[in-house]
Amino acid sequence: MNVRAHIDYYFWLNSDWAYLGADRLEALARRTGVEIRYKPVDLPEVYARTGGVQLGQRSPERQRYRIVELERWCRKLGIYVNPMPKYMCPDAELASRIVIAADELGLPVLELYKAILRAEWCEELDIASEHTLQAILARLGLDGSGVIKLARATETGMLYRRYTDEAVSAGVFGSPSYIFDGELFWGQDRLDMLEDAVRARRPARAG
Structure with a gap:
């Protein structure tokens, strides 16, 4: 059986870098013909198991440099991100489970998870709030009640835990992380290297 080449994409629904x-x-996947498997994770749990430190507990020097780097990348990419939004890094479990549920239902995931991240980092909204998440689903024309019902189901919670366990087993320690053919690439600044690896191991997609 011919299995389509894929990238396991581990990310946190509070990750400004994932945004x-x-x-x-997505553009990389289109160019190379690989599949993206979306796997939201509980990053505080990943940190607890891999020696990571949550942002609020980092030294002032590291926190200041994060803002400098964000500003650099925002200028480079032409994307706005508020480095210190009003509702910064709240509980992302429901948001994560909503993305997982949407994926399980065959709904488009890219615009959904981007909208959740944009709500936090650009729109000063609380993504731990079900009201906020319902509004995002409605704006995207998705069945909010159906998605949230599945998001709250036991099996979705189990999948969320499984993705987190998988991430740790694969060597993931931060977000966003990409695994291709067993190789880990951490950070959106490694996407060029990820594409190099994909192209080295499979022919480029025609057109």
Whole structure:
């Protein structure tokens, strides 16, 4: 059986860096013909198991440099991100489970997870709020009640935990992370290297 080449994409629904890399990852997949498998994770849990430090607990020097780097990348990419939004890094479990549920239902995932990230980093909205998430689903023309019902189901919660466990087992320690053919690429600034790896192991898609 011929299995389509794929990228396992592990990301946090509070990740400003995942937002910056979202469109470029999709463009990479279109150019090379690989499939993206979306796998939202519980990043605080990943940190707890891999020695990571959550942003608010990092040194002032590291926190200041994060803002400098964000500003650089926003200028380079022409994308706006508020480095210190009003509702910064709230509980992302429901948002994550909504993305997983949408994917399980065969709904488009890119615009949904981008809209959730944009709500936090650009629109000063609380993505831990079901009201906010319902509004995003409605704006995208998706069946909010159906998606949220599946998001709250036990099996979706189990899948969320499985993705988190998978990420740790694969060596993931931050978001966004991409696994292709067993090789880990961490950060949206490694997308060019990810594409190099994809092209080295499979022919480019025609057209």
